Amino acid sequence: MAKYAKDQPAGFENAIERVAIIGAGGTVGFHIATELLKTGKHTVTALTRADSTNKLPEGVQIAHINYNDEASIVSALKGQQFLIITMSPTAPPDTHSKIVQAAAKAGIPYVMPNGYGGDIDKVKLGEETFLGPVSKANRDQIAQLGMQWITVCCGFWYDYSLAGGEVRFGFDFDKRTVTFYDDGTTKNTTSTLAQVGRAVAKVLSLKELPEDESDQSLTLSSFLNKPFYIKSFDVNQKDMFESVKRVTGTTDANWTITHESSKKRYEEGLALVKGGNMAGFAKLLYARAFYPEDPSDHLDKVQNKLLGLPEESLDDATKDAIDLVKKLQARAERMAS
Numbered sequence: 001m002a003k004y005a006k007d008q009p010a011g012f013e014n015a016i017e018r019v020a021i022i023g024a025g026g027t028v029g030f031h032i033a034t035e036l037l038k039t040g041k042h043t044v045t046a047l048t049r050a051d052s053t054n055k056l057p058e059g060v061q062i063a064h065i066n067y068n069d070e071a072s073i074v075s076a077l078k079g080q081q082f083l084i085i086t087m088s089p090t091a092p093p094d095t096h097s098k099i100v101q102a103a104a105k106a107g108i109p110y111v112m113p114n115g116y117g118g119d120i121d122k123v124k125l126g127e128e129t130f131l132g133p134v135s136k137a138n139r140d141q142i143a144q145l146g147m148q149w150i151t152v153c154c155g156f157w158y159d160y161s162l163a164g165g166e167v168r169f170g171f172d173f174d175k176r177t178v179t180f181y182d183d184g185t186t187k188n189t190t191s192t193l194a195q196v197g198r199a200v201a202k203v204l205s206l207k208e209l210p211e212d213e214s215d216q217s218l219t220l221s222s223f224l225n226k227p228f229y230i231k232s233f234d235v236n237q238k239d240m241f242e243s244v245k246r247v248t249g250t251t252d253a254n255w256t257i258t259h260e261s262s263k264k265r266y267e268e269g270l271a272l273v274k275g276g277n278m279a280g281f282a283k284l285l286y287a288r289a290f291y292p293e294d295p296s297d298h299l300d301k302v303q304n305k306l307l308g309l310p311e312e313s314l315d316d317a318t319k320d321a322i323d324l325v326k327k328l329q330a331r332a333e334r335m336a337s
Ligand SMILES: NC(=O)c1ccc[n+]([C@@H]2O[C@H](COP(=O)([O-])OP(=O)(O)OC[C@H]3O[C@@H](n4cnc5c(N)ncnc54)[C@H](OP(=O)(O)O)[C@@H]3O)[C@@H](O)[C@H]2O)c1
Pocket: 022, 023, 024, 025, 026, 027, 028, 029, 047, 048, 049, 052, 053, 054, 067, 086, 087, 088, 089, 090, 091, 092, 095, 114, 115, 116, 117, 118, 154, 155, 156, 157, 158, 160, 161
């Protein structure tokens, strides 16, 4: 049954003012927390481990938690209206579930679970990259515990993936090499980290519920238990390479260009993972996303206009990516997974 603000108890605010976030000092969480703070509409509380060395954005409230002490998570979440989880993929696998259980006990109504990837409705792609069933289980647990979820489908992060080495978008900036999947013309729908941050902040800044039956405005409630879709660029590797050459002032002659079969690379990555070498994971993940017949592309579903997201410059994002290269190289745990 549709819920309206007019039917809520006295004192109902019809806005998401108190947001808790896990990973506010992380890759995407930093951008989400920063954009939420910029709106001036939210108090943002970062749930963080006491021994964390991650730098949190200025202006967030800090709540220290211990994943082995549920009461610490429940008490940090009490009174919050929305929980955003941006948890490292290298954290112990049961961490997400522990957070969700604590959120239910704290009475949190809405959760944005880990995900932040491609279209969740591309089931085969999700299964073949192993991420689909994991994120579905995360969403299902939220629903089973009586809460509602919202997830953002953004595709690969453009800046992060361009910077993240040869196994991702194919570029090695130190060696000046690029490996094209197949002929390099398969498109992916991608988003910059900043665009993901803006999109999440836009959705959380909407009215929570329509005022009444006649209220046609966009509300947070219209996004519940389904994904929303955004993009920065729908591009192939050749588009990226043209941008890289413009930004670096180089030509083909400065680069070593190779082509590899996306299917062969997927199989190689899979064999590494099966042999216990997680370095194969990024290789299989990105290769699979560039399969010409079933790429990670959701251009037809993008809701940028609905959300009022800005157009961005590909070359500016490429510059940001190049600035990220050294930072990512320093994250040995991530680059090896
Ligand atoms: N679309 C893409 O291209 C793309 C790329 C990478 C990741 N992702 C997805 O985005 C999500 C977040 O990834 P991210 O790169 O933003 O995460 P991240 O920066 O690696 O980590 C986020 C937070 O996780 C916490 N954390 C780290 N290690 C932990 C541990 N061992 N135990 C408990 N907490 C730990 C830290 O919070 P504190 O230090 O504050 O406790 C950290 O700030 C994941 O769902 C991932 O799959 C998408």
